[in-house]
């Protein structure tokens with residue numbers, strides 16, 4: 001195990017990258033309407049990151065072992081797409097739900113976050129899944145403090161999601177983030193309290209639960225990236241990058257347009 005611990009000065013630098021990642025989502029928010037294509041959103045985001053933010057997309061050309069290079073600045077995961085959707089030329093339509101995940105690099109630091117968007121008027125079921133998944137992410141965030149363990153985070157998410165009849169995707173997890181896009185540790189969104197790595201100040205990782213309306217099983221499409229639910233049920237995801245502080249946590253991926261925490265969050 002080699003989890004990179006960041007100094008307070010390094011975390012302050014990371015906050016810039018994280019804020020920029022969140023501001024990409026702010027910028028896109030008013031554009032996510034029926035008729036727009038995810039390719040159009042991606043072109044706008046790419047230009048914004050490079051020209052306005054003077055930052056670098058972490059995902060364009062990103063190629064973990066065994067994968068083809070990712071072609072876009074955004075992952076756009078619509079309806080039953082769980083994650084890693086590739087922007088395409090299909091117009092979004094009324095009632096679609098879409099996760100937009102963006103990671104930028106600024107001054108060598110990565111900021112990684114995603115939100116759900118409802119296109120036009122969403123169904124009650126779609127809205128409930130998106131809201132519930134947002135709350136599930138925060139159930140995990142709330143557990144973050146020195147002395148807690150990674151299993152506490154996973155358990156908090158799983159024990160919130162499953163009694164509601166939803167399921168947690170197992171194959172993808174949160175991750176350490178910093179000078180590298182994906183670092184140790186893995187942050188599972190299921191698990192047992194009191195297990196796995198103990199959290200210490202200066203750890204920085206994402207919490208990014210993927211929640212399916214139906215069964216948890218997934219499959220990968222031929223493009224080598226897109227992950228969908230096997231039963232074609234809707235899937236939602238939210239992601240923040242989080243630092244462990246001396247007293248609890250700090251959410252780094254915040255900006256003017258970040259949705260407020262749910263009412264149950266007490267803060268630290």
Ligand code: MF3
Pocket residue numbers: 059062070074075084101102103112206208225239
């Ligand atoms: N941003 C995703 C994550 O949260 C990773 C996307 S990798 C890509 O970890 F290549 F698909 F963009």
Ligand code: CO
Pocket residue numbers: 112113174175206208239
């Ligand atoms: Co991530």
Ligand code: CO
Pocket residue numbers: 101102103112113114239
């Ligand atoms: Co991400």
